[in-house]
Amino acid sequence: MTKWLVSTALALSLASPAVAADYQPDPNAKPGGSITITYKDDVATLDPAIGYDWQNWSMIKSIFDGLMDYVPGTTELRPGLADSYEISPDGTTFTFKLRPGVKFHNGREMTAEDVKYSLDRVTSPATQSPGAGFFASIKGYDQMMDGSATSLAGVTVVDPLTVRVELSRPDATFLHVMALNFASVVPREAVEAAGGDFGKQPVGTGAYKLAEWTLGQKLVFEKNADYWREGVPYLDSIVFEVGQEPIVALLRLQKGEVDVPGDGIPPAKFVEVMGDPAQAARVVEGGQLHTGYITLNVTVPPLDKPEVRKAINMAINKERITQIINGRAKPATQPLPPSMPGYTEGYAGYPFDVEGAKKLLADAGLADGFETELFVMNTDPNPRIAQAIQQDLAAIGVKASIQSLAQANVIEAGGAGTAPMIWSGGMAWIADFPDPSNFYGPILGCSGAAEGGWNWAKYCNKALDAKATEADSITDPAKTEERMKLWSDVYMGVMEDAPWVPVFNEQRYTMKSERMGGADALYVDPVSIPVNYDYVYVK
Secondary structure (H helix, E strand, O other), rough: OOOOOOOOHHHHOOOOOOOOOOOOOOOOOOOOEEEEEEEOOOOOOOOOOOOOHHHHHHHHHOOOOEEEEEOOOHHHHEEEEHHHHHHHOOOOEEEEEEEEOOOOOOOEEHHHHHHHHHHHHHHHHHHHOOOOHHOOEOOOOHHHOOOOOOOOOOOOEEEEEEEEEEOOOOOHHHHHHHOOHHHHOHHHHHHHHHOOOOOOOOOOOOOOOEOOOOOOOEEEEEEOOOOOOOOOOOOOOOEEEEOOOOOHHHHHHHHHHHEEEEOOOOOHHHHHHOHHHHHHHOEEEEOEEEOEEEOOOOOOOOOOHHHHHHHHHHOOHHHHHHHHHHHEEEEEOOOOOOOOOOOOOOOOOOOOOOOHHHHHHHOOOOOOOOOEEEEEEEOHHHHHHHHHHHHHOOOEEEEEEEEOOHHHHHHHHHOOOOOOEEEEOOEEEEOOOOHHHHHHOOOOOHHHHOOOOOOOOOOOOOOOOOOOOHHOOOOHHHHHHHHHHHHHHHHHHHHHHHEEEEEEEEEEEEOOOOOOOHHHHHOOOOOOOOOOOOOOOOO
C-alpha cells in the first residue's frame, strides 16, 4: 500500500472510451454475517455533499456511488455508475454513458437527470458544500457561486443514460473529482422529502443502505440486495457503535466483541499491542497520502519574514517528534508525501540546525527571539507533540505559548487567521485523491487563504498559483512527466517561501478481529478511508 500508481495521472487524458480493469472478488469470501465497528464520536452527517471527515467518508462511500470509482484497496481509477466515458481531444468535454438498470435504495432507476441534479446541488451555495470548489472547472461554476444561475451550464442530459460535462478549461484531475463522495448521485425526491435532513435520511445507489440510526448510540447499515455490482457486498449488515472510548474498543476487540476499532490503535497502547504477537498479528499497516505540518501565518509579524520561517524549519527536530508517536511516521522534507506523484526525490529539506536557525533570526533583527502562540488539538498525542515543538523553538529563543483546544476551535482559528502557528495533528491533510494538485489548492493556494479556508498559513504566491493552473491544464498522457515536473517546481517554490514546517508522513495502523476476511489493503484503503466495507467479509 505504500507504492502508488503514477499511472493514475495517465488515466485522466484518454481521448477514447475507457474502462478500467475491474476488481476480481475474493474467491474465499463467504456472504452473510454482521460486523461491529466502534467510534468515539457520533457521525455528523451521511449527506455526500456535506460529509468531509475521515469518520463518515467510508460510510458515505458505501451508501452512495459516483460516475467514477477506484479499484478497491488502490488508487487506480475505474468507472462507477458510468459504464464508459469519452474525452474530447482538447480534454474539456467528458461524455459519460451510464449503467442501465441501476436502482436507488427507494427502488427508482437512476438516470442522467439524477447526475445533473446532483452536480447542480453540490455546487449550489444553498447546499454549503465544503467540496463545491472541486467542481470549479465545470462551465457555469462561477455563475452558480455568484447566484446568477441555478444550474451548471456545462452539464447536459443527452438522453436518459448519457450525460455530457463541459469544462471551462482542461483539468487533469477531473475524473478523480468524479470519484469523490461530493460527486455522488442522489435522487431529488429523497433530498426534497428529507426537508434539509438528508444527512440523516440518506438514499443512494450504494452497496449498503441505512436501516437504523439511534443518535449517540449506533448506526446500522444493511445490505442492498439490488446493488448493481455483482457479488458484493458480502456482509448482511454493519453496526457502527458510537460513544466508545478507543481504549475500551481495543479491550472489546480482544474479547471478540468488536471487529474494527474505527479510531485506530490508541497511541498509549501501541507499543503494548505491537509487543504482543497475538495482537500484532491482527494489526494492518498501510501508507497514506498524508503530511503532518506546522503552519506559519505569513500575515503575522515576525512570521511575515521568510528568514524567520526558515529559522523555525531548521529548529524542529523531526526525528524526535516521530518517536513521540512510536515511530509510526517518517520525517517529511516537503508538503507532498513520498507516495504522491510529483514528489521531489532527493530533496533534503531544511536541516535540523539550531545554530543556523539562530543566525537566521539574528539576520532578521531578532537575535533575542520573540513570543508567539502555537495552536494544537487537545487530543493525545498532539499536546505532547506541541510541547516538543515548544522546546525546540525555545532553543533558538522563540517563546511559544501552547493553545490546546478542541478540534473545531483550532480549525476556526486557522480559518480566521488568528493563529500564528498551528500543529496540524489530528487535522492534517490526507489527500482527497491521489494527485499533487489536491495538496496545493485547498491548503497552500491563494483561494484556500480566504477566511474560513484550510490554508492556515494565509500564504498566497500568485506566480505559483499560475504554475499550478498550468500543470493542471496538461491533459495529454504523453506529457505526464512534464506535468509532474511543474508540480515539483511548485512545491520547491513553496519550500523556498517556507509557510510550513513539514514534520512527518504518518503510516496508518488499524486492527481487525480474527474472524475478519479480505485483503489487508481493504482495511487501510487509500480512498475509502478508513475501511472499504463493500469488500470485507466474515470468515
